Amino acid sequence: MNVYDAINRPSIKEGILRSLRNLSDAVRKNIENHPYLFDFADEVKKARLDVAENYDYWIDKAVRTLEEKGVQVHQARNADEARKIAGEIVGEGKTVVKAKSMVSEEIHLREYLEKLGNEVWETDLGELIVQLAGDKPMHMVIPALHYSEEEVGRILQKIGVKGKNAEEMARGVRKFMRKKFLEADVGISGCNAFSAETGRIFLIENEGNIRLSTSLPETYIALISIDKILPSDELALKSVLVQSAFFGTFPPAYININEKATEQIMHAILIDNGRKNTPYREQLSCVKCGRCQLECPVFQLAGNIWGGDVYGGPMGMGWSAVTGEMVELCFLSTLCGKCMEVCPMSIDMPGIIRSLRKRILEQDIRQQ
Ligand code: SF4
Structure with missing residues (x-):
């Protein structure tokens, strides 16, 4: 399945929005009760x-x-x-x-x-x-x-x-x-x-x-x-x-x-698998709670298909790069910053995505 097939499969969007509805309130309460x-x-x-x-x-x-x-x-x-x-x-x-x-x-x-x-x-x-x-x-x-x-x-x-x-x-x-x-x-x-x-x-x-x-x-x-x-x-x-x-x-x-x-x-x-020498060191502080995925407007449309071989969504762009995969689909990000806003570790995922875009373009130029 590619990202366009995923966008046309309503069950992905429905499942993500259902999970977001069920979990958002719980996260809000957790934070309020346990600052x-x-x-x-x-x-x-x-x-x-x-x-x-x-x-x-x-x-x-x-x-x-x-x-x-x-x-x-x-x-x-x-x-x-x-x-x-x-x-x-x-x-x-x-x-x-x-x-x-x-x-x-x-x-x-x-x-x-x-x-x-x-x-x-x-x-x-x-x-x-x-x-x-x-x-x-x-x-x-x-x-x-x-x-x-x-x-x-x-x-x-x-x-x-x-x-x-x-x-x-x-x-x-x-x-x-x-x-x-x-x-x-x-x-x-x-x-x-x-x-x-x-x-x-x-x-x-x-x-x-x-x-x-x-x-x-x-x-x-x-x-x-x-x-x-x-x-x-x-x-x-x-x-x-x-x-x-x-x-x-x-x-x-x-x-x-x-x-x-x-x-x-x-x-x-x-x-290790890329972690020791990654330029995307901030991504290594990710605890993989999955919050940035559910809150991301692009992930809400395409789910984990918007990503690399394994990792998808905003965190998936960074983790894929850490583990050696440059995900060209990072150009579909809206760079709205919601991922960073909801991330407990405040990881600058929009910054990582911008840097990935730059590297992908540089690679393209080198290959021409
Ligand atoms: S919200 Fe932050 S900590 Fe949670 S999965 Fe996303 S990047 Fe990782």
């Missing part, structure tokens, strides 16, 4: 950018802390290395349960593990719908917002789940997924924030699937993109609180704080 969240956001932004100034030091510290706890640590310079490391750990013919993770999308991990002959299941309901539909997540936090209840019903029939309404279908998926959790050899998660102080991995969720994916299988792989490294538990906790509050749920239903369980084999893959 200290702005201070948390400022602290987290400063810490992330300080870490980014000295990634080598913080990566070393993260490696040492994790290894002291018995975690097997791997470092990946790019998506290809990250996929291969994960593939070697998983092997072939395994059952893998996966938590929703943007960095796993970034490295196309599920598809790679499937090609190796593994059975891989997304365990987040929205992400499972997207997997079964062979689609791309339409929003970072609400990946299946563009599907109606009826469409979801048709999609879930592929795994034998039937139901007259959303509740019945969710119950059916829970039952289906519980068997997969028990069968799984390997569990994979991303990381919402990582504490270099203790080696703890902070993950937020509202379905309870992450704690099952990461605790039940004999082997657990945590994918940690280096922008998630923070110096302390306190900052990691503040980061996930800001992320969930500005998405619209506060406090989050579950905060998982993962470290190596005695019996479990645990691997951590620290992934």
